[in-house]
Amino acid sequence: MGTLYFRTxxxxxxxxTWEDRDYFINSKAHSAPGFYxxxxxxxxxxxxEIRTLRKLGSHLQGHPVRYSEHQKHHSVPGVEYSGGSEGIxxxxxxxxxxxxxxxxxxxxxxxxxxxxxDGESNEGQxxxxxxxxxxxxxxxxxxILDRNRIQQDGFTEDIMPLDPTKDKWAAFNxxxxxxDGHKVEQIVDALYKAARVHDKPVMIVANTIKGNGxxxxxxxxxxxxxxxPKRQTEVLLEELESECLIAxxxxxxxxxxxxDKIRKVEREGVDMIHLDVMDGRFVPNTTFFADTIKxxxxxxxxxxxxxxxxxxxxxxxxxxxxxxxxxxxVHAEACTENEFKxxxxxxxxxxxxxGIAINPGTDMPKWLYRSLHDLDVIIVMSVNPGFAGxxxxxxxxxxxxxxxKELMEHGFRGYIEADGGIDATTLHQAYDAGARIFVAGAxxxxxxxxxxxxxxxxxxxxxxxxxxxxxxxxxxxxxSDWMKARKHILIPYANELGIEEELHAIK
Amino acid sequence: MLLSSEKKxxxxxxxxxxxxxxxxxxxxxxxxxxxxxxxxxxxxxxGDKYPDRMFNVGIAEANLxxxxxxxxxxxxxxFASTYAAFIPGRCVDQIRNAICYPSLNVKLVVSHAGLxxxxxxxxxxxxxxxxxxxxxxxxxxxxxxxxxAVKHLIRTIAxxxxxxxxxxxxxxxxxxxADNAQSFLIGRGNVLEEGSDATIIACGxxxxxxxxxxxxxxxxxxxxxxxxxxxxxPIDSELVVKCxxxxxxxxxxxxxxxxxxxxxxxxxxxxxxxxxxxKRVGVRDTFGESARDEEIDTLLEMYGLTATEIAxxxxxxxxxxxx
Numbered sequence: 001m002g003t004l005y006f007r008t009x010x011x012x013x014x015x016x017t018w019e020d021r022d023y024f025i026n027s028k029a030h031s032a033p034g035f036y037x038x039x040x041x042x043x044x045x046x047x048x049e050i051r052t053l054r055k056l057g058s059h060l061q062g063h064p065v066r067y068s069e070h071q072k073h074h075s076v077p078g079v080e081y082s083g084g085s086e087g088i089x090x091x092x093x094x095x096x097x098x099x100x101x102x103x104x105x106x107x108x109x110x111x112x113x114x115x116x117x118d119g120e121s122n123e124g125q126x127x128x129x130x131x132x133x134x135x136x137x138x139x140x141x142x143x144i145l146d147r148n149r150i151q152q153d154g155f156t157e158d159i160m161p162l163d164p165t166k167d168k169w170a171a172f173n174x175x176x177x178x179x180d181g182h183k184v185e186q187i188v189d190a191l192y193k194a195a196r197v198h199d200k201p202v203m204i205v206a207n208t209i210k211g212n213g214x215x216x217x218x219x220x221x222x223x224x225x226x227x228x229p230k231r232q233t234e235v236l237l238e239e240l241e242s243e244c245l246i247a248x249x250x251x252x253x254x255x256x257x258x259x260d261k262i263r264k265v266e267r268e269g270v271d272m273i274h275l276d277v278m279d280g281r282f283v284p285n286t287t288f289f290a291d292t293i294k295x296x297x298x299x300x301x302x303x304x305x306x307x308x309x310x311x312x313x314x315x316x317x318x319x320x321x322x323x324x325x326x327x328x329x330v331h332a333e334a335c336t337e338n339e340f341k342x343x344x345x346x347x348x349x350x351x352x353x354x355g356i357a358i359n360p361g362t363d364m365p366k367w368l369y370r371s372l373h374d375l376d377v378i379i380v381m382s383v384n385p386g387f388a389g390x391x392x393x394x395x396x397x398x399x400x401x402x403x404x405k406e407l408m409e410h411g412f413r414g415y416i417e418a419d420g421g422i423d424a425t426t427l428h429q430a431y432d433a434g435a436r437i438f439v440a441g442a443x444x445x446x447x448x449x450x451x452x453x454x455x456x457x458x459x460x461x462x463x464x465x466x467x468x469x470x471x472x473x474x475x476x477x478x479x480s481d482w483m484k485a486r487k488h489i490l491i492p493y494a495n496e497l498g499i500e501e502e503l504h505a506i507k
Numbered sequence: 508m509l510l511s512s513e514k515k516x517x518x519x520x521x522x523x524x525x526x527x528x529x530x531x532x533x534x535x536x537x538x539x540x541x542x543x544x545x546x547x548x549x550x551x552x553x554g555d556k557y558p559d560r561m562f563n564v565g566i567a568e569a570n571l572x573x574x575x576x577x578x579x580x581x582x583x584x585x586f587a588s589t590y591a592a593f594i595p596g597r598c599v600d601q602i603r604n605a606i607c608y609p610s611l612n613v614k615l616v617v618s619h620a621g622l623x624x625x626x627x628x629x630x631x632x633x634x635x636x637x638x639x640x641x642x643x644x645x646x647x648x649x650x651x652x653x654x655x656a657v658k659h660l661i662r663t664i665a666x667x668x669x670x671x672x673x674x675x676x677x678x679x680x681x682x683x684x685a686d687n688a689q690s691f692l693i694g695r696g697n698v699l700e701e702g703s704d705a706t707i708i709a710c711g712x713x714x715x716x717x718x719x720x721x722x723x724x725x726x727x728x729x730x731x732x733x734x735x736x737x738x739x740x741p742i743d744s745e746l747v748v749k750c751x752x753x754x755x756x757x758x759x760x761x762x763x764x765x766x767x768x769x770x771x772x773x774x775x776x777x778x779x780x781x782x783x784x785x786k787r788v789g790v791r792d793t794f795g796e797s798a799r800d801e802e803i804d805t806l807l808e809m810y811g812l813t814a815t816e817i818a819x820x821x822x823x824x825x826x827x828x829x830x
Contacts (some may be wrong), residue, residue: 092605
């Protein structure tokens, strides 16, 4: 929903019935809390109202109600469809898509997006609708299947098997794409492709994990309709805020073609690709420039994290925007406040995350405090930039920690990225200092075993996370409850965390 | 002039199909969704004339009414039509949640309601629909008595925003109303015959039988008022109370189960506002059976849906009148 409302859909919260808008039909309407949150953040109603959810007299009914003069006391602007009974929304989406095709001038302008569930797909009406959309060749209809494999009574494949899901939809004359539903870039990519399909409706099968982000709840049917204990809320929120991203740097390791390197790490499920751009002037070495990035762009949907170690970045920034990078980081040492502000503005307007990098010897410039709200990434260099394969400098850790604390206090909500010498022995130090994106060069490409290396980095990040959450639970006096809920997750890390006996004693 | 002076029959479905074509000509928002019964419902004429505004979704009624809901969300006036056995028979949930809850501009116009379906038998004889549709908030329920009423009421529901359920019968039926009759307001019944000793409140094919019953009773010296209550919801409560007060006894007649239909709606009004004896004529909570077209009258006789039965009901209600 976030991708639709903030990246793809045409809509206007100040004019919810705008004629040229795209439509979103939330057929799996029990996901109301997520839907309402999206609408609130988008600006359809004040976020404070979320607290009235499902209470008597609330605008936010248990299942969202289509907003109209008639239902204005029980709904909020932006809700197009009254859901609740499963299996109906796709048909309603068909009706809207047909109507929009009739107004032929506008056929290309209005899209209809329908979110359906996999449990919901037990309903026969889903397949009635599937046939009809195929018959009418509704290329302005895009359905997204939340394939989390869990329904109320258990796993979908035990209750009523849906696989082979993709084949079924393809057989009903839909164009089918499959994505990892937790990867925004994959969803964006699929929606982009969907817009280019002709004479067929599009089904995006989004493989998701119910409860993703909280490891002991993830993919566990027990939590389908249950709220976690209130006392643990803060630990859970901490976990949600603690996502770790691995970003391999493709200049590391053997000289081989970059496409192959990207393909190899993409298979291992890394989070993004780190691109070290060096111009031979700001740093002594030279790597590649925007033209290479542009050529690499079609090879993956993983986000491109471009780190520009160049002089005068403002003069070249447009080339990197045009190369469709997702994050562009420039060096604090290479620009003035005004230049950075201009870069930041241009990136934000282009939908790209702005970042700033500082070298080990540089302090965070004071002017940066005035730009923190719109800053997504701060790279704290843990080597002097210019070459791959250098050793981690532990002396930057206090700076990283201070940056983290101070910037958070001043409104920074982005990621701290550790770049330089990160491997299985140093990752946890950077983690404890506040880093959440880890640029790994030699640690991934250096040893020949890319698969094992990525697993090891993930493992180290997981240990660091579990340690942090355990400490947090201790501070909140819920340590034993936490360990009990988390037992099956903690077992593989018990030794490294030194909690074997304590864990064993928990029933 | 309200009533037709000549005796003729006409087909309600054709009246619907023809009216829909006329409406489609004047208003591009009119669209129609069908379910493999467009020939029978006479909506095919609309499809032939405006192919891009006709959507045949096959035998899939849940999808049919939900697609109609979507069309109306996008600003269309959606007519959804098939047999009453299937709308609402197979999709009460969709009608309730997707159409009535958000009060969408969808018109469910169905045919083959009641026992007069003929050879298909009980599986296709829809006798519960008035009850189920009447109890859903925002839904309005209309049962026209003849082809003239159909013509006018289809126009009325097309221009009145919100959901409607309009029920047609399969057979050609006697025309009651004069062609130029104008009196078809939602929430109003039509008094077809004046009378002072009792009132017959009927709908659909039973209206013509109510008129016959009144004539029969007249010969016996009972002055009987006849009301065509085509608007079952909202019902004309004012008129029901007036009849109760002025005539003291009521018989209702409908081609529907006696539970929850017109008789139920009338009884609710009298019981709450002005209690008088009410006797309901209808299918007495039982399933019907097959009958060939030429046997339909006998079928109706077997299930008590005749003028004679109505007349008996009037006399019984009158006999219980304590006035």
